[in-house]
Amino acid sequence: MTTSGDDFRIEPLGAGHNRSSFNCGAEPLDRYLRMQAGQDARKNLAAPFVLVLFDGTVAGYYTLSATAISLTELPEPTAKKLPRYPLLPATLLGRLAVDRRHRGKGYGRFLLADALFRSCRSEIASFAVIVDAKDENARRFYQRESFLPFPDQPMKLFLPMADIAQLFR
Template structure:
């Protein structure tokens, strides 16, 4: 739970009682996914969707988490110096993150990101980093402001090492 202004905010696992029909972030693929695919991905264990529930019970935003892997060769050399030479390393993927356009500019994106990072850190499943695929330049800049680093050959794919995330919550 957290506070945004004077209002109490909650992040919950997406359930059938959450009304997704009016959600509109302004990015059609993210909106379509949330309205039509998110619950199916949850049922099939493809992704874990989480929703930001506002005091009036409206959904202010959402994100998804799932496990993934990164090829060791994709990471910058300085990030892999102390890692075993496995072909790939485990990671947590924030597959999607969006805020309803009526609530953009209120810090809810950062709130959702912090919640996602905390859940990834608390997980009992090993992960070297949290990964995001920025959908556009605005998203890339958002993640870079939050200390995510671009992969050398894929600037729209960014990562933040779990060791760094752990320091956030100490």
């Protein structure tokens, strides 16, 4: 499935996407897109999606994969409402980055919305979307988008799938 805006589209990463000039300013994220994302997709370890401008430039990307969280990691008010399973299925938003030449255009929020939409419409059970913020700026970005921190891990945040479903009703 391809999602599009007025001047871009978001689609699964493919061999035809030129990733060589992508530069978000974080070398691990740049290196991942250039060298590892395709392999992870082929091995079903992650599902990378790219935001492609109509001139073919890759302006951003994110990855989704399955994960699990321990019931004991969640805030007590949330955990009390859930069955006592030791692990809960979740979706990991593993990476999200926008090329520094394209910042300030809302692409980060659009990538996040697309990731949440794809996670919500999946036919695989998932309690929440989980993110590990790489720094304080990323943590603040996710908290502005209603993600909640794990009590003992403030850089790890979650957004319950029930809340995500409400966004798309």
